[in-house]
Amino acid sequence: xxxxxxxxxxxxxxxxxxxxxxxxxxxxxxxxxxxxxxxxxxxxxxxxxxxxxxxxxxxxxxxxxxxxxxxxxxxxxxxxxxxxxxxxxxxxxxxxxxxxxxxxxxxxxxxxxxxxxxxxxxxxxxxxxxxxxxxxxxxxxxxxxxxxxxxxxxxxxxxxxxxxxxxxxxxxxxxxxxxxxxxxxxxxxxxxxxxxxxxxxxxxxxxxxxxxxxxxxxxxxxxxxxxxxxxxxxxxxxxxxxxxxxxxxxxxxxxxxxxxxxxxxxxxxxxxxxxxxxxxxxxxxxxxxxxxxxxxxxxxxxxxxxxxxxxxxxxxxxxxxxxxxxxxxxxxxxxxxxxxxxxxxxxxxxxxxxxxxxxxxxx
Numbered sequence: 001x002x003x004x005x006x007x008x009x010x011x012x013x014x015x016x017x018x019x020x021x022x023x024x025x026x027x028x029x030x031x032x033x034x035x036x037x038x039x040x041x042x043x044x045x046x047x048x049x050x051x052x053x054x055x056x057x058x059x060x061x062x063x064x065x066x067x068x069x070x071x072x073x074x075x076x077x078x079x080x081x082x083x084x085x086x087x088x089x090x091x092x093x094x095x096x097x098x099x100x101x102x103x104x105x106x107x108x109x110x111x112x113x114x115x116x117x118x119x120x121x122x123x124x125x126x127x128x129x130x131x132x133x134x135x136x137x138x139x140x141x142x143x144x145x146x147x148x149x150x151x152x153x154x155x156x157x158x159x160x161x162x163x164x165x166x167x168x169x170x171x172x173x174x175x176x177x178x179x180x181x182x183x184x185x186x187x188x189x190x191x192x193x194x195x196x197x198x199x200x201x202x203x204x205x206x207x208x209x210x211x212x213x214x215x216x217x218x219x220x221x222x223x224x225x226x227x228x229x230x231x232x233x234x235x236x237x238x239x240x241x242x243x244x245x246x247x248x249x250x251x252x253x254x255x256x257x258x259x260x261x262x263x264x265x266x267x268x269x270x271x272x273x274x275x276x277x278x279x280x281x282x283x284x285x286x287x288x289x290x291x292x293x294x295x296x297x298x299x300x301x302x303x304x305x306x307x308x309x310x311x312x313x314x315x316x317x318x319x320x321x322x323x324x325x326x327x328x329x330x331x332x333x334x335x336x337x338x339x340x341x342x343x344x345x346x347x348x349x350x351x352x353x354x355x356x357x358x359x360x361x362x363x
Contacts, residue, residue: 030050030052030053031052031053031054032053033052033054034054034137035054035134035135035136035137036052036054036055036058036133036134036135036136037050037051037052037054037055037132037133037134037135038050038051038052038055038066038132038133039130039131039132039133040070040089040130040131040133041130041131042089042090042093042129042130042131043128043129045070046070046071046086046089046090046131047067047068047069047070048066048067048068048069048070048074049067049130050063050067051063051066051067054135055135057107057108058107058108058113058115058135058137059076059077059107059108060076060107060108061074061076071085071086077105077106077107078105079101079102079103079105079115079117080101088101088119089119089131092119092120092121092131093121093129093131095121096121097121098118098119098120098121099118099119100116100117100118100119101117102114102115102116102117102138103115112139113137113139114137114138114139114141114142115135115136115137115138116135116136116138117133117134117135117136118133118134118136119131119132119133119134120132120133120134173210173213175206176206176207176210176213177206177210179202179203179206180203180206180207180210183199183202183203183206184199184203186199187199187200187203216327216330219278219330219333219334220329220330220333223330223333223334223337224333228333228334228337230272230275230337230338231272231274232270232271232272232361232362233270233271233272233273233362234268234269234270234362235268235269235270235271235273235276236266236267236268237262237264237267237268237269237300237308238262238264238265238266238267240273240276240277241260241262241280241298241299241300242260244277244280244281244284244298245258245260245298248281248284248288248298251288252288252296253288253291253292253293255292255293255294256288256291256292256293256294256295256296257294257295257296258295258296258298259295259296259297259298259299260297260298260299261297261298261299261300261301262299262300263299263300263301263302263308264302267302267308269308269360270360270361270362271338271358271360271361272338275334275338276310276358278330278334279310279331279334279335279356280298280310280312282327282328282330282331283298283312283328283331283354284296284298284312285327286312286327286328286354287312287313287314287316287352287354290314290316290317290318290319290352291314291315291316291317291351292316292317293315294314294315294316294351295314295315296312296313296314296315297311297312297313297314298311298312299311303357306359306360307340307357307358307359307360308357308358308360309355309356309357310355310356310357310358311353311354311355311356312353312354312355313351313352313353313354314351314352314353315350315351316351316352317348317349317351318346318347318348318349318350318351318352319344319346319348319352320346320348328344328354331354331356335356335358338358338361339358339359339361340356340357340358340359341356341357342354342355342356342357343355343356
């Protein structure tokens with residue numbers, strides 16, 4: 001049975017026997033490559049011989065405007081100056097080695113692109129030297145690398161902070177432990193009841209400090225694991241501040257005055273009573289630790305948007321940035337968990353002000 005030639009009459013075979021066909025095929029391939037390609041003639045002042053579609057899109061310059069011209073005749077936003085480009089081109093041809101460089105430039109549309117550029121020495125079959133350049137758009141790749149670099153830096157910083165945290169905890173726990181151990185031994189050899197009672201008070205105070213440290217460590221671990229629960233309910237804020245004031249006052253140093261400032265005559269505030277009490281107590285305890293004379297002021301004031309600004313001010317020695325301890329780290333975690341923000345203003349030798357802002361919430 002014969003074949004129907006009419007069925008295949010519309011199909012055209014591509015042959016590479018004709019130079020024009022080969023030229024068109026190569027141009028089509030090069031224009032569809034996801035990278036810039038251009039060729040220069042080193043024997044003709046490094047004039048451009050070829051410039052693909054990618055290069056047109058990046059620079060906004062048509063191929064017809066670039067071919068037959070060198071870099072001094074046609075300006076485009078390259079990664080280096082005309083003189084620097086010429087030096088690189090000459091070095092590639094003279095050394096026979098590939099040149100690689102990268103950087104940011106603004107393309108024809110105004111967008112910033114991160115490009116990786118390679119320049120190669122090549123030659124035709126007759127030995128004529130040519131310079132081939134490839135431009136790759138590595139903007140997305142660079143963004144990924146930058147994110148990975150940032151994450152690595154954060155991980156390294158977290159590791160350093162954790163090491164410092166463990167070192168600080170070791171020191172802070174060892175201090176009350178040493179006192180408890182030492183004065184327990186001395187208590188056994190006390191000559192009088194008065195001496196024995198003084199040792200007991202020291203042991204008791206350090207035992208409380210040790211328990212507070214352990215509780216702080218557990219709280220911080222819960223905050224970091226996002227396992228801490230916040231329970232909201234309306235509270236009488238002035239009553240809470242009065243209670244806090246009364247419990248703190250007996251622990252004040254001899255030459256330090258405690259001041260309470262209530263921003264409203266009455267205030268019902270939706271928050272977690274225990275956590276708010278913990279926040280204020282931690283900040284006051286921190287102030288007591290760093291204030292030998294002068295005053296400590298605890299209080300709150302209302303903001304226009306219904307939130308409250310709580311604060312503890314002292315006239316103590318101030319706190320260096322590296323001196324921010326465990327209690328303050330817990331305060332930051334708690335305030336963040338409660339939807340607020342915290343800040344510190346401190347100057348060595350003049351005192352500190354710790355303040356945190358909380359919204360009113362109810363479950």
